[in-house]
Amino acid sequence: MSVTSNLQDIRATLPEGVTLVAVSKFHPVEAIAEAYEAGQRIFGESRVQELVAKHQSLPADIEWHMIGHLQTNKVRAIAPFISLIHSVDSSRLLECINREAERCGRVIDCLLEVHVASEQTKSGWAVDELREYVASGAIGELKSIRIRGVMGMATFTEDVAVVRSDFERLAAIKREIEPMFDSSFDILSMGMSDDYPIAIQCGSTMVRVGSRIFGHRT
Numbered sequence: 197m198s199v200t201s202n203l204q205d206i207r208a209t210l211p212e213g214v215t216l217v218a219v220s221k222f223h224p225v226e227a228i229a230e231a232y233e234a235g236q237r238i239f240g241e242s243r244v245q246e247l248v249a250k251h252q253s254l255p256a257d258i259e260w261h262m263i264g265h266l267q268t269n270k271v272r273a274i275a276p277f278i279s280l281i282h283s284v285d286s287s288r289l290l291e292c293i294n295r296e297a298e299r300c301g302r303v304i305d306c307l308l309e310v311h312v313a314s315e316q317t318k319s320g321w322a323v324d325e326l327r328e329y330v331a332s333g334a335i336g337e338l339k340s341i342r343i344r345g346v347m348g349m350a351t352f353t354e355d356v357a358v359v360r361s362d363f364e365r366l367a368a369i370k371r372e373i374e375p376m377f378d379s380s381f382d383i384l385s386m387g388m389s390d391d392y393p394i395a396i397q398c399g400s401t402m403v404r405v406g407s408r409i410f411g412h413r414t
Contacts, residue, residue, distance in 0.1 A: 199227055200234040202409045210403070214396055217261050219388070219406030221246065225253055227410050232258065240282070240404050244270040251277055263347075263404055265319050268292040276300050282347040282385055282404075285309045285319045287329055290338060297340035304340065307347040307385055310369055312362045314351045323369060330373050345383030345401075346370045350391055359391050363398035370399075 203218070210216060217240040220228045228239060232255060241247035242264025251260055259279035266283050274281075275296035284290055284306045297304040311320030321329070329335075335343060346369060350362035363386055370384050387395025387403040395403060 199230040199410060202411075203231055203234050203236055206405055206408055209393065211396065213401060215383075215402045217263070217385075217402060217404045218409050219263065219404050220250070220410065221264070221406065223406075223410045225250060228254060231409065238279075240406075244273050247278075248273050271296045272299075275302065275304065278304060280305045280307065280344065280383075282307045283309045283319065285311075285321055287334065290335070290341060294338040294340045302340065303342050305342050305344045307345050307383060308343060310346050310348045310366055312348045312350070312365045312369075314358070318349055320348060326369070327373070330376050335376075342380055343377055345381055345385065346373075347383075347385035349388070350386070350395075356394065360394050360398060363387070363391075363395050363400070367399040 206216060215238065217238050218231050218236050219240040221240065221242045228250065237257060238259045238261060240261040240263040241250065247260060247262065260277060261280045261282060262274060262278055263282045266281060266289060268289055271292050281293060281304065284293065290306065293304055293306060308326060309320040310326060311318060311322055346366060348366040350359040353359065366386055367384060374381055383402050384400050385402040385404065386400045389405050389408040392400070392403040392405060
């Protein structure tokens with residue numbers, strides 16, 4: 197199966213209003229170029245060094261999304277071009293992105309990553325901590341970022357009920373904090389190769405699919 201036909205198969209399963217992020221991390225530029233030729237324009241990467249290198253060698257109209265854990269000392273490298281940062285998991289990181297965006301004369305779109313999975317290894321805001329931060333109004337002081345919604349990952353398990361419960365919880369958190377933001381707060385980024393159909397049933401508007409497009413990475 198080719199990247200092109202895999203992409204077509206995935207697109208055929210997505211309802212209108214759901215955006216596909218092709219997760220290209222660890223895959224070569226040739227594979228991304230094939231997806232690009234097939235019409236894909238949004239790609240997700242998890243490592244800054246790899247993201248910067250690919251941005252430099254691929255077409256300029258690609259929208260790059262940072263989906264992996266982001267350290268504050270790496271923000272400057274992607275601030276000039278990044279389209280959306282999914283993995284904002286602290287007020288410190290938000291403030292850093294705001295500073296670097298201001299330096300570039302940009303407003304950078306961000307998602308608040310929420311921890312809903314049972315694994316402690318996954319990153320993200322604790323729900324109570326996020327509620328408190330959003331209620332404080334501190335985000336309103338950051339003029340060079342725009343909070344577009346929330347992102348999260350379900351527990352890694354074959355138990356569909358657990359996965360569905362995680363996604364429903366994330367969707368509920370988005371609904372709860374939505375009144376604190378303007379109408380651009382419209383993204384619920386959840387669902388990956390193995391569980392995106394469940395995520396869509398639970399209200400996902402953006403899915404992050406890698407191995408089902410590019411095959412399993414080396």
